[in-house]
Amino acid sequence: MAEVTTLTNRVSIQWAQGPIESLAPLSVEGAGAVLTFLGVVRPYEDDRLLKGLSYTSYNPMAEQQLYRLAKRTIDLHQLSHVRIVHSLGFVGVNEPSLRIDVASKHRKEALSAMDGILNDLKRDVPIWKSPVYADESGDCQ
Amino acid sequence: MKIDILLFGPQAKLAQTNRVAIDLQTPPTVENALAALSEALPEIAQTLAASRLAVNHEYARNGDLLAEGDEVALIGMVSGG
Numbered sequence: 001m002a003e004v005t006t007l008t009n010r011v012s013i014q015w016a017q018g019p020i021e022s023l024a025p026l027s028v029e030g031a032g033a034v035l036t037f038l039g040v041v042r043p044y045e046d047d048r049l050l051k052g053l054s055y056t057s058y059n060p061m062a063e064q065q066l067y068r069l070a071k072r073t074i075d076l077h078q079l080s081h082v083r084i085v086h087s088l089g090f091v092g093v094n095e096p097s098l099r100i101d102v103a104s105k106h107r108k109e110a111l112s113a114m115d116g117i118l119n120d121l122k123r124d125v126p127i128w129k130s131p132v133y134a135d136e137s138g139d140c141q
Numbered sequence: 142m143k144i145d146i147l148l149f150g151p152q153a154k155l156a157q158t159n160r161v162a163i164d165l166q167t168p169p170t171v172e173n174a175l176a177a178l179s180e181a182l183p184e185i186a187q188t189l190a191a192s193r194l195a196v197n198h199e200y201a202r203n204g205d206l207l208a209e210g211d212e213v214a215l216i217g218m219v220s221g222g
Binding site: 039055056057058060061062064086098118121122123124125126127128129130 | 147149150151154195198199200214216218219220221222
């Protein structure tokens with residue numbers, strides 16, 4: 001795992017080169033709930049079998065947007081901490097490319113927040129995935 | 142005013158470039174930049190309605206004015222997550 005950016009004591013944004021490796025769960029004082037979402041590369045795209053997806057981003061805007069999204073969600077739902085990890089580069093089928101951890105005092109806030117984070121990330125953050133199909137030859141990177 | 146617009150993802154692939162120089166007429170608005178981009182790169186014209194320009198890493202509105210030295214990027218067809 002590369003490039004850890006802890007922007008505040010309540011927001012962590014990280015970029016992984018390739019698939020996301022196993023991470024210790026968030027440990028946040030006073031949190032009664034820690035919710036983790038893992039986004040995994042599906043085996044098919046447009047009905048074609050994939051080798052995986054290749055991710056690119058427009059940084060530093062992507063990181064800025066992720067930070068604002070996390071901060072906005074923390075304020076809206078009174079969360080304790082949000083950690084977002086997103087892959088760049090090639091991620092193979094069944095491997096994780098997105099991880100979101102949300103910590104809150106009670107489970108209700110974490111559960112409410114997670115869907116909103118995903119929707120906003122998919123709408124606003126300048127990250128792109130490009131399919132690498134199984135029936136194509138050449139380098140995956 | 143000449144500006145460079147950065148392209149990413151599928152739009153860069155369609156245009157076969159990650160950067161395009163356009164001649165921006167007065168007033169140098171975001172809206173005019175998108176129109177000029179559509180003319181310069183007709184292969185991505187249909188994707189522009191669902192795209193936004195970012196100026197210096199901030200999403201811009203159609204009426205915003207561009208200035209010399211601004212970093213301008215076309216943000217469209219995002220697919221993170």
